[in-house]
Amino acid sequence: MMKRLPTSFIPLLLCAGLFAALAFSLLRGPSEQNKFAQHVGEKASPTTLPLLDMADTHFDTAEWIGRPYIINFFASWCVPCQAEHEVLSDLQNHLHLPVIGIAYKDRPESLHRFLNKAGNPYLAVADDKDGHTGIDWGLTGVPETFVIDAHGVIRYHLVGPMTEETVMDDLLPAWKEVSQ
Amino acid sequence: MKPLLFVLIALCLISMTTVRAAESTLPDLAQEQRAVALGNLFRCVVCQSESINDSQADMARDLRQLVRDKVAAGWSDRQIIDYVRARYGDFILLNPPMQVNTWLLWGAPALFLLIASSGAAAFILRHRKGRPT
Numbered sequence: 414m415m416k417r418l419p420t421s422f423i424p425l426l427l428c429a430g431l432f433a434a435l436a437f438s439l440l441r442g443p444s445e446q447n448k449f450a451q452h453v454g455e456k457a458s459p460t461t462l463p464l465l466d467m468a469d470t471h472f473d474t475a476e477w478i479g480r481p482y483i484i485n486f487f488a489s490w491c492v493p494c495q496a497e498h499e500v501l502s503d504l505q506n507h508l509h510l511p512v513i514g515i516a517y518k519d520r521p522e523s524l525h526r527f528l529n530k531a532g533n534p535y536l537a538v539a540d541d542k543d544g545h546t547g548i549d550w551g552l553t554g555v556p557e558t559f560v561i562d563a564h565g566v567i568r569y570h571l572v573g574p575m576t577e578e579t580v581m582d583d584l585l586p587a588w589k590e591v592s593q
Numbered sequence: 594m595k596p597l598l599f600v601l602i603a604l605c606l607i608s609m610t611t612v613r614a615a616e617s618t619l620p621d622l623a624q625e626q627r628a629v630a631l632g633n634l635f636r637c638v639v640c641q642s643e644s645i646n647d648s649q650a651d652m653a654r655d656l657r658q659l660v661r662d663k664v665a666a667g668w669s670d671r672q673i674i675d676y677v678r679a680r681y682g683d684f685i686l687l688n689p690p691m692q693v694n695t696w697l698l699w700g701a702p703a704l705f706l707l708i709a710s711s712g713a714a715a716f717i718l719r720h721r722k723g724r725p726t
Contacts, residue, residue, distance in 0.1 A: 421719070424712035431704060434697060449638060450682025458680075518651075544655050551680040553638040554652065 447572045450551050454568075457484075457561050458549040462539035465516065465524060472513055472539035474565060481591040482511040483584075484559040485535070486547060488519045489527035491555045497574035498531045504580055505534035510588065514538040517547050517555045560584065562591040616654060619661050628661045631673055635660075636687050644687055 461473045485501065487494040505512065514535035516524050524538065541547055550559070553572060560569035569587035571579060619625040629646060635656060637648035645653040645660075656677070663673045677685055689695045 420715045421712075423715065424708045427704070427708045427711075431697075431701065431708075435701075438694075438697065448682075448684040450680065450684070544652075545659075548655065548659060548680060551682070552652075553681075 447553060449553055451570045451572075452551055452559075452567045453570050454566065457559065457565050457567050458546075460539075460546050460549065462515065462541055462546055465521060465538040465540050472515075472537055474561075477561070478565050479563050480511070481560070481562050481588070482513060482536075483588070484513050484515060484550075484561065486515045486517050486541075486550070486552055486555050486557045488517045488555045489523040490519065491517075493574040494556045495531065497556050497576075498527075498534070500575050500577060500580060502532045502534045504575075511536050515541050515546060517541050517552070518544045558584065560587045560591055616657070619665055621665075624664050625661075627670065628657070628664045631660050631664070631670060632657050634674065634686060634688065635677060636685050638681060638685070 457474055459474050461471050461475075464470045464472055487497070501512070504510070512535055514537070516538055518541065521540070524540075528538070539546075544552075547555075550557075556574050558569075558571040558575060559567050562568050568591050569583060571584065575584060619628060632646040633644050635645045637643045637645050637650055637653040638656070639650035639652050640648045643653075645656045660673060660677075663676065668676075674686075683690060683692075689698060691699050
C-alpha cells in the first residue's frame with residue numbers, strides 16, 4: 414500500500430502546482446487599478462489639434478520633437494479635474510512647465526468659464542471636441558497626464574488626477590529625467 | 594400611488610428610448626451586424642466588466658461609434674481589433690488572446706482533464722491490481 418501512495422498523490426500535486434502558478438500570476442500581475450495599456454516607452458500618438466481661441470493655430474506633436482513636454486487631458490465638466498486644477502496651478506506658479514492642456518469633449522464657453530475661474534496653468538489648450546484624440550492616446554477617462562521626452566516617447570502616464578503626492582513622487586522625477 | 598408609479602415607469606421608458614435613438618446605426622444591415630459583433634469583443638474602458646455594447650458609458654458609446662466608422666470605411670475585423678488593441682492593450686479584449694502570458698489560462702482546461710484522467714486511471718489500475726483473480 415505504501416508503495417502506491419505516490420501515484421495517487423500525483424493529481425493532487427498537479428492541482429496544487431496549478432493553483433500555485435495561477436495564484437502567483439494573479440498576485441504578481443498588474444497591481445495598478447488600470448490594466449489598460451499605459452504606453453510608457455511608446456511613441457506618443459501623432460496629434461494635430463486646433464488651439465482654443467486661436468482659430469488658425471494648431472498643437473502638433475511633430476513640432477515638439479526635440480523638446481520635452483507634458484500633456485494633460487482635462488474637461489471643465491469633470492469633477493476630479495477641478496481638484497487636479499489646483500495642484501497643477503500651484504505647480505505652475507513655481508515651475509512653469511510646458512504643459513499642454515487637451516480639453517476632452519468640451520465646449521469653448523464652458524472652457525472659458527472654467528479657466529477664467531480657476532486660472533489657466535497651460536501653455537496652450539488644444540481642443541479635442543469629438544474625443545478622437547483621447548481614443549488615439551488610449552484615454553480611459555479624464556484627467557490623464559503624459560510626460561513626453563524630446564524624442565516624442567511617453568515616459569510617464571498618470572491615470573486620474575494629479576495630487577501633491579503623485580506630483581512629488583512621480584511626475585517631477587519623470588520630468589527631471591526627460592528634461593536633462 | 595398607482596398613477597405616480599405609471600408616470601415614473603413611462604418616464605423611464607421614454608428616457609430609455611431617447612438614449613437608444615440618439616445612437617445612429619449603420620444603414621447596411623450586414624455592416625451593422627459586424628459592428629455589433631465587434632462591439633461584443635471590446636471591454637468598456639469605464640465599467641470594465643461590460644462590453645462596449647452593454648455599457649451606457651460615454652466612452653463606450655464613442656468606441657461603438659469608432660467601430661461603426663471603421664466598418665463603414667471598409668476596414669476588416671482584424672484591422673479594427675488591432676487598431677483598438679494598439680491603443681488600449683490586451684485588456685480591451687474580453688476574450689484574452691492566446692500568447693505567452695496567457696497559455697496557462699487557455700491550457701488549464703486541458704491540464705485539468707489530464708489531471709482528472711490520470712487520477713481516474715491511477716484509481717482504476719489500483720483497484721484492478723487489488724482484485725483477486
